[in-house]
Amino acid sequence: MHDMRFTLPGQDLNREPFALRSPDFQKKCEVMITDRGYKCRITNTVPISSQEKLFLLRIVDPVERQLFNFRPGQFLMLEVPGYGEVPISISSDNSNHEFIELCIRKAGHVTSAMFEARQGAIVSIRGPFGTAFPMEAMEGSNVLLVAGGLGIAPVRAPLYWISNHRDKYKNVYLLYGAKEPSQLLFSYQFEEWQKVSNVQLMTIVEKPDDSWKGRTGMITALFDEFSFDSKKTFAIVCGPPVMFKFVCNYLDGKGIPMNRMFVSLERRMHCGMGKCCRCMVGSTFTCLDGPVFDYWSVMNLKEAI
Numbered sequence: 001m002h003d004m005r006f007t008l009p010g011q012d013l014n015r016e017p018f019a020l021r022s023p024d025f026q027k028k029c030e031v032m033i034t035d036r037g038y039k040c041r042i043t044n045t046v047p048i049s050s051q052e053k054l055f056l057l058r059i060v061d062p063v064e065r066q067l068f069n070f071r072p073g074q075f076l077m078l079e080v081p082g083y084g085e086v087p088i089s090i091s092s093d094n095s096n097h098e099f100i101e102l103c104i105r106k107a108g109h110v111t112s113a114m115f116e117a118r119q120g121a122i123v124s125i126r127g128p129f130g131t132a133f134p135m136e137a138m139e140g141s142n143v144l145l146v147a148g149g150l151g152i153a154p155v156r157a158p159l160y161w162i163s164n165h166r167d168k169y170k171n172v173y174l175l176y177g178a179k180e181p182s183q184l185l186f187s188y189q190f191e192e193w194q195k196v197s198n199v200q201l202m203t204i205v206e207k208p209d210d211s212w213k214g215r216t217g218m219i220t221a222l223f224d225e226f227s228f229d230s231k232k233t234f235a236i237v238c239g240p241p242v243m244f245k246f247v248c249n250y251l252d253g254k255g256i257p258m259n260r261m262f263v264s265l266e267r268r269m270h271c272g273m274g275k276c277c278r279c280m281v282g283s284t285f286t287c288l289d290g291p292v293f294d295y296w297s298v299m300n301l302k303e304a305i
């Protein structure tokens with residue numbers, strides 16, 4: 001039979017497509033994606049800074065409430081009736097079926113409307129969507145959770161997961177940086193994370209105020225304060241894209257393989273499920289192939305960060 005394969009010197013045009021994600025770890029991460037919609041009641045709103053609020057949502061239908069499940073790193077499309085839909089990371093414990101926690105920054109049209117919503121108001125969610133952090137692949141290793149500013153929102157889900165399966169992970173470090181002390185979110189949970197979850201927490205701010213007694217500088221300064229076996233360490237890095245480069249390149253220099261570092265990419269999204277092409281980076285759908293990517297894949301995605 002005639003072989004349709006052809007090669008050019010130095011190039012094999014029929015080679016496997018350039019792997020956009022590290023198959024090894026992602027395969028182990030079974031992700032549930034569904035376009036189901038759920039009506040939710042806002043049961044509580046907690047202002048956690050001048051710009052961010054934590055919303056506790058409860059799926060109205062008790063059967064759907066028990067069936068809803070997600071994996072750390074996944075996101076929802078949140079609809080504020082009459083205003084529109086926005087993608088928001090799920091910031092809660094996936095073993096808690098009673099409440100879904102969303103930490104939302106007031107950015108524009110839809111998020112501002114959400115900020116006006118009172119306790120008891122009804123909103124809708126669709127999902128969960130996207131890829132997740134491969135928590136099982138990290139078992140038996142050290143885990144670095146690195147968050148910048150609002151990046152702590154997606155980091156809370158893997159943090160809860162680790163707390164629930166604490167004996168499966170070695171040393172867990174949570175490194176959290178913000179511009180100013182008032183932008184360090186969830187400070188009321190810091191003690192719980194350290195004592196109950198046995199996580200070593202380190203915080204740092206770029207611009208201290210008079211009351212700040214902690215560390216000052218860039219988040220990478222925290223890595224000099226402890227040592228870890230880079231060959232047995234995974235990292236989850238969430239925050240502004242500029243932080244990925246600094247943190248991941250630094251960790252690469254320390255010997256953590258790039259396919260053991262995971263970041264969550266944010267793009268404008270519309271459908272959340274690979275139909276509208278709004279979220280595309282090159283030929284990659286951020287909503288389907290991401291938002292969680294290993295850093296090796298991100299490095300190979302032109303204009304991803």
Ligand SMILES: Cc1cc2nc3c(=O)[nH]c(=O)nc-3n(C[C@H](O)[C@H](O)[C@H](O)COP(=O)(O)OP(=O)(O)OC[C@H]3O[C@@H](n4cnc5c(N)ncnc54)[C@H](O)[C@@H]3O)c2cc1C
Nearest residue numbers: 086087088089103104105107108109110111153266267268
């Ligand atoms: C996977 C994913 C997870 C997210 N998780 C969270 C979260 O947990 N908490 C949270 O507060 N926000 C999160 N976001 C960002 C959030 O979706 C946007 O802030 C929101 O869509 C803004 O909508 P809006 O109508 O309020 O603002 P708009 O009126 O649409 O825009 C206001 C401003 O926000 C910017 N903006 C809009 N959408 C995005 C976006 N997707 N990424 C970056 N900037 C944007 C616009 O450029 C503009 O400057 C996430 C985004 C993605 C893609």
Ligand code: FES
Nearest residue numbers: 272274276277287
């Ligand atoms: S958001 Fe529509 S294709 Fe990704």
